[in-house]
Amino acid sequence: MADEVVMGDREGKGEAEQEGYDEKIINEEYKIWKKNTALLYDLVITHALEWPSLTIQWLPEKREDKENDCSVQKIILGTHTSDGEQNYLMVGSVRLPLDETPVDPRKYDESRGEAGGYSGFSGRVEIQQRINHDGEVNRARFMPQQPNLIATKTAGPDVLVFDVSKHSSLPSSDGVCSPQIRLKGHTKEGYGLSWNHLTEGHLLSVSDDSTICLWDIAGGGQKATLDATTTFRHHRGVVEDVAWHLHHDCYFGSVGDDKQLLIWDTRADAKKPNFAVEAHAAEVNAISFNPYNEFLLATGSADKTVALWDLRCLKASLHSLEAHNDEVFQVQWSPFSETVLGSCGADRRLHIWDLSRIGEQQTPEDAEDGPPELLFVHGGHTAKVSDFSWNGNEPWVVASVAEDNVLQFWQMAENIYKDDVDDVPDEELE
DSSP: OHHHHHHHHHHHHHHHHHHHHHHHHHHHHHHHHHHHHHHHEEEEEEEEOSSOOSOEEEEEEEEEEGGGTEEEEEEEEEOOOOTTOOEEEEEEEEEEEOTTSOOOGGGOOTTSSSOOSSTTOOOOEEEEEEEEESSOOSEEEEETTEEEEEEEEOSSSOEEEEEGGGSOSSOOTTOOOOOSEEEEOOSSOOOOEEEOSSSTTEEEEEOTTSEEEEEESGGGTTOSEEEOSEEEEOOSSOEEEEEEOSSOTTEEEEEETTOEEEEEETTSOTTSOSEEEEOOSSOEEEEEEOSSOTTEEEEEETTSEEEEEETTBOSSOSEEEEOOSSOEEEEEEOSSOTTEEEEEETTSOEEEEEGGGTTOOOOHHHHHTOOTTEEEEEOOOSSOEEEEEEOSSSTTEEEEEETTSEEEEEEEOHHHHOTTSOOOOGGGOO
16 A cells, blocks of 8 residues: 555656646747747737637728728637636737838837737737626637627537627626527537538537537527527537538538548438548547638548548548647638648647648758648647637738637748748748
8 A cells, every 4th residue: 555655656746747847848949939930920919818718710800090000800709717707708809010011020029918020010909898608618600791690609508699799898797698599409518610601690510419500590580599400410429520611502511529521411311411431540620621622621630630631532531731749629721822721739839731832842851840731830829729710801810829828810921931032041040
């Protein structure tokens, strides 16, 4: 018994030492990242949130403030509080420099909580609206046809739809959550959520209960509670994510812990997908359809890879993107380029990939940094990156959130994504 106690003490001490060692490495990596920001980015804005957000999405609204050489753009966030603290769905704003604002990356200020890499520009971030929410906000997404309508995944089975134009900027003090519509159909919580870009009001949601629910918000009248019009059942376990096809309004894809990628047709049998394939060696966490190429999609997995797929031949993936050191949580295609996509994960990194560079020759030194298609690695977070969003108004501007309570807006340096501009010499990097 004494030996067991001693062994337990040693193991406990070893774990504590390992955690301290890991934290030291993370802090060192972050310091190096900070020193190199002026060379690697045209824009970095960092903002510390009171609570971590599991979700982020740019809203399409953009207001130009020429007096201050900036545009004001909005984002959707949520809270993941602890100790019984109230949770909120939040709408925030950030000031981004206009295209004609002079660029001087050396103006990056390490000492400030938020900073911009543009000639003395300060990217102020403000939370403009807080709406009471039932538990943490697992995910929040706006309806493309009516951006004031935001659907959220909660800590419970219901999906909530808020019309943010009908809520005040400050939450009611009673803590009561008052969505415009409460969507019923699931028995457990979940994360995946997708609005149909082609058919207004069609919303898909997935859950830990192994189902996919479809609601028609537009056809539901003024009901405060709406039941799912269709429930799709085929996954054998937690369904992690779902996405509508962006060119055909009846097709969607789903992925889950059963390692499966399923392609569905809403006009067909709700118990039998059109296609099913084992997509990865571990749980599949994310799916995204290409906005330009109707046959191309990407999936992200706990096996640390992002897989590319052609809908015309799903027997095997087209290519595997390999550079993450831990599971991939999210994948999203760029709204401005057919060949560019991003992925984030538990390794505290957000990778930007360019498929047009697959197969390019590399020097041994370059190969050490990853495959040729790995265009950029954002290392500004010190914890798991929960979600990210491409800005629909500003090419190459990305927003990302992590479990370290940090919200970041950033744009990699132009010389990185433009082939006709000279690269930063390695000797200039720390």
